[in-house]
Structures are given as C-alpha cells and as structure tokens.
Amino acid sequence: MSVLDDIEISRKASILSIFSDKYEAHKKSIISEKGKEPKDILFIVHILCFFVGFMNIMPMVFFSTAQNYWMYKFRNATLDEETTSGKDRTALQSYFQSVQMVASSVPNVIFTLLALFYGHKLSAIIRSIGALAVQCTNFAIFAAFTYINTDSWQNSFFVLTMGLFTINSACTSTFHMSSVVLMAKLPSIYMFFFLIGQNGTVITTTLQIIALSVTDRSLITGAIYFTAGTILIGLTLILLLVGRITPVFKYYDVTNVKENKTEELKWSECKILIKKIWPCLVIMCGLLTSSSFVMPGIITLIVSENDTEKTAWTAKYFTPVTAFLIPEVVSILGRVTAKNFRITNTNKWWYIAVVFIRGVTLVPFYMFCRAEPRHLPVVFGSDWQFISIHAFFAYTMGFLLNVTFMSIRTLTDKPELGLKLLGLVASLTSAANTANGVLMVRLL
Incomplete structure (x- = not known):
C-alpha cells in the first residue's frame, strides 16, 4: 500500500475494532448457536471481500496514478506536443x-x-x-470524457472534474464506513481477504x-484506464448483489446489519479518551501534516x-513507478x-520526536528535487536520490501508522472508541492541511 493509501486508511481506523475480545466471543457464540458454518460456494464471498477492501482505496488513488492522462488534458494546447512537462507545464x-486533494x-x-x-439509521448493505x-x-x-476534446474549455473541464472528485470522495467515505460494518459480521478469514484487498494500489x-505500455497516445491510455476502473466497480457491485443471497451472508445475517447506536462515538467520552491516547493523536496529526505538503502535489511534478x-x-x-509503485511496496x-512495536507511556516521547524530526528534515528535501516548473535551485537532481x-x-x-493503530489497545480499555476518535481526528487533520500541497507548489 502506498503512502497515499495509508493516509486514506488512517482516516477510517475504526475497522480494527472488530478484533476486540468482546466481538470474537460474540461471534463464537453465534456459530455455536447456529451450528455448522456453510461453505462459500465458488469462493464468491472470499472474492467479494477482496474487492470490497480494494474499493475502500481504489476510487481515491485511481485518479492520482493517471498522471499522464491529466497532463494531456490540461497541457498547453498551443504547442504541437502530445503533452507538456517541465517548464512548459x-x-x-x-x-x-x-x-484534487482539497476537493x-x-x-x-x-x-x-x-x-x-x-x-445506524440505514442498513450498511x-x-x-x-x-x-x-x-x-x-x-x-470520466471514461466518456476521454473521447471528448476539452482543449477549448480546459478551465471549465477542470472545475467539472473537481466536482466529480467531490462526489467520488463522498461515495468512498460512505462505502468504507458501511463495508466495515458488513465485514465485522464475518469470520476472520473473510476479514483477511478484505485487508489484502486494501493493498490494492x-x-x-x-x-x-x-x-x-499499450499505446503512446494519452487519450487511449486514459480510455483503457478509466474503462477498466468502471468495470472493476461494476464487478464489485454485482458481487455484492450476489453476496446478499449466498448462504454465508444469510448465516451471519449480513444483509440486515446496522451499526449499534449504543456503540457510536459520543462527545462526552472524547475528553477521557484524549487523555489516554493523545500520543497516538499527536503522531497521526504529525504524519498526515508532513505528507500533505508533498503527496501527491509535489511528487507527481518531479521529472x-x-x-x-x-x-x-x-x-x-517514471512517475507511476517512482512516485507510486515503489513506495507502495516499501510501505x-x-x-x-x-x-x-507499540507506543507506551514510557517511550511515547521518542516516537513523537521521530515524527517531528522526520517531517522537518524530509519535507524540505522534496522542494529541492527536480519538480517542474520551479524557481528554486535543484539540489537533489539524480533519479536515485529522489527514489531513495x-x-x-x-x-x-x-x-x-501501523504502530499508531495497534497501540490504541495498549493505551485504553475502550479500543473501539479510541480507534473511532483516531479516525475522526485523522479526517479533520487531512481536511485542515489540504492547502499545504498548493502552498508547496507555489514556493517551488
């Protein structure tokens, strides 16, 4: 999973609440009461869980990786080139x-x-x-627009695109919070496939x-890419509709599941939770703030x-491999x-110090890489320097991020609420830092 993917997951950390002891005990009691668990015919539910996890991430990162297509759509159309880069951007x-991040x-x-x-007012499915x-x-x-010439109205197309991004973000948030509730009803093997799917970047x-690699024409590349994305979402939708009638879904009563209102995060509990998990909240805010300065705004401009x-x-x-694929693997x-590893009351200041030092030393590095267009001098101009x-x-x-998530259970006796609070703070931090990427581009 890439950094972008980690940031996106950090905003919805409540998924980990399903690993609580209370939940596992409840699930075992259900199985003992209902008898033998039904088989997943043709592994439909396993495949569905993978795609559900994939759809938690794919719609948001899909557009960032289509850098070549967007560079064509918003290029300098007066130049006789397939796309413009470097100083001609x-x-x-x-x-x-x-x-896009702001929208x-x-x-x-x-x-x-x-x-x-x-x-809790509407069923998750x-x-x-x-x-x-x-x-x-x-x-x-988006796929249809790959066949439409927008050169004469680029500004309007830019605004329209951002509007579609807004709708996409709202749907992604809704789907994630709903799919977490669905997955929580299923045994751990299905959750494993769900988590594997979240590595889908x-x-x-x-x-x-x-x-x-198929073609040198950016429009054809975009058409293939967005058509494939449409098919993947449609396939997930079909699998979800089929999953509703499978024996596994019926056995665990997944179709009718809703959030339990009594387990929702209450403002009155936030103060007590903050006192216990504040190191995790500080670390999360620090990580997301540092990343907002460089991803994806700066890294997609580096040539x-x-x-x-x-x-x-x-x-x-260069961009898809160095800015997305390699970071995905090492992440x-x-x-x-x-x-x-875990954050404790003893070592918390060491983790906070590492996050602070990491941010103030690595973020400026990106400003002096070969991002174009720019006014600042290039200090780290080699490809290996940027990649490393x-x-x-x-x-x-x-x-x-992983240490922060897993440390919640060691700092509070209410990990479910703690993780929900962590996810909420992460969302607010991401929103508050959306202008950082624009600021960095202006400073180049």
Whole structure:
C-alpha cells in the first residue's frame, strides 16, 4: 500500500475494532448457536471481500496514478506536443493534484461524521450498494470524457472534474464506513481477504503501467484506464448483489446489519479518551501534516534527470513507478516490520520526536528535487536520490501508522472508541492541511 493509501486508511481506523475480545466471543457464540458454518460456494464471498477492501482505496488513488492522462488534458494546447512537462507545464497541470486533494477532503470529513453519528439509521448493505452505483456512474463519465476534446474549455473541464472528485470522495467515505460494518459480521478469514484487498494500489498502479505500455497516445491510455476502473466497480457491485443471497451472508445475517447506536462515538467520552491516547493523536496529526505538503502535489511534478531525452522511461513510466509503485511496496514492508512495536507511556516521547524530526528534515528535501516548473535551485537532481528518499519516506510512514493503530489497545480499555476518535481526528487533520500541497507548489 502506498503512502497515499495509508493516509486514506488512517482516516477510517475504526475497522480494527472488530478484533476486540468482546466481538470474537460474540461471534463464537453465534456459530455455536447456529451450528455448522456453510461453505462459500465458488469462493464468491472470499472474492467479494477482496474487492470490497480494494474499493475502500481504489476510487481515491485511481485518479492520482493517471498522471499522464491529466497532463494531456490540461497541457498547453498551443504547442504541437502530445503533452507538456517541465517548464512548459501549465498552471492547471501544476496544481491539479493539490486541488484534487482539497476537493476530496471536505466531503470526506462530512460523510465520515454522518456515518459515525447517523449510520445506524440505514442498513450498511443498502448504503454500500448505493455508493458503488453512484461511483460506477461517476467513473463511466470520466471514461466518456476521454473521447471528448476539452482543449477549448480546459478551465471549465477542470472545475467539472473537481466536482466529480467531490462526489467520488463522498461515495468512498460512505462505502468504507458501511463495508466495515458488513465485514465485522464475518469470520476472520473473510476479514483477511478484505485487508489484502486494501493493498490494492499495486493493482491500480500496475493497471496504469499496462495502459501506458499499450499505446503512446494519452487519450487511449486514459480510455483503457478509466474503462477498466468502471468495470472493476461494476464487478464489485454485482458481487455484492450476489453476496446478499449466498448462504454465508444469510448465516451471519449480513444483509440486515446496522451499526449499534449504543456503540457510536459520543462527545462526552472524547475528553477521557484524549487523555489516554493523545500520543497516538499527536503522531497521526504529525504524519498526515508532513505528507500533505508533498503527496501527491509535489511528487507527481518531479521529472527524471534525463527528462529532455523523451524516452519511454522518462515520458511514461517514471512517475507511476517512482512516485507510486515503489513506495507502495516499501510501505507494506514498513507495516510488516512494525508488527511487534507499540507506543507506551514510557517511550511515547521518542516516537513523537521521530515524527517531528522526520517531517522537518524530509519535507524540505522534496522542494529541492527536480519538480517542474520551479524557481528554486535543484539540489537533489539524480533519479536515485529522489527514489531513495521517497522510499524511506514511505517506509517510515507505513511503519509509524501501523504502530499508531495497534497501540490504541495498549493505551485504553475502550479500543473501539479510541480507534473511532483516531479516525475522526485523522479526517479533520487531512481536511485542515489540504492547502499545504498548493502552498508547496507555489514556493517551488
């Protein structure tokens, strides 16, 4: 999972509440009462859980990895080139990724709050189906625009695109909070497939690389990419509809599940929780703040040291491989490494210090890489320098996020509420820092 993926998961950390002892005991009692668990015919529910996990991440990171397509759509159309890069980049190209984060963050916070406090009013599966249906339509619209010439109305298309991003973000938040409730009803083996699916940025990045390798035309690449995305969402929707009638869903009564209102996060409990888990909240805020300055705004503007040669590596593969694929892999490695580490009242200041030092030393590094267009001097101009530091940034992000999540249970006797509060604070922090990427681009 990439850094972007880790940030997105950190906003919805309540998923881990299903691992509480109370929940496992309740599940065992259900199985003993109902008898033998039914078989998952053709592994439909296993596959469904993977795709549900994938859809928690894919709709948000999908657009960031389509960098080549957006650079074409918002290029300088007066130049006789497939796309413009480096010093020829337009303002729309330079600010696209940063503005996208702004357009996505506000609805994410709003719909996260709605799900936390009012999600119990409507069944989770109905909300999931509705969110997927809207997202499938949204992606189909993006796919249709790959066949429409928008050169003469780029500014209007930019505004329209941001509006569609807003809808996409609202649906993603709704689907995630709903799917967590559905997965919580199923045994741990299904949750395993759900979590594996959340590592799906590797899939989206690989899909983008395949689309780029098929053709040199950005519009055709975009058409292949967004059509594939539409199909994946449609497939998940179909699997969810089929899953409703499977013996497994019926056995665990997944179709009718709703959030329990008595377990919703209450404002009166926040003060006590904050006193216990404040180190995790501080670390989360620090990680998200540092990342907001560079991802995805700055990293998608960095070009290869051999950019002027216009090779396949520099023109098509450099950004998806170095900015997304490599960090995705090392981020997973960071989370695996963090398995046995925890934040305690004894070592909390060491973790806080590491997060602070990491932010103030690594964030400025990106400003002096080869991001274009720019006014500042290039200090770290080699490809290996950017790849190495960005990989280290991603590794430490994955490590520290995982430690933060898993430490909640060691700091409070109410991990479910603690993780919900952590997710809420993460959403608010992300929204408060949306302008940081735009600021960094302006300072270049």
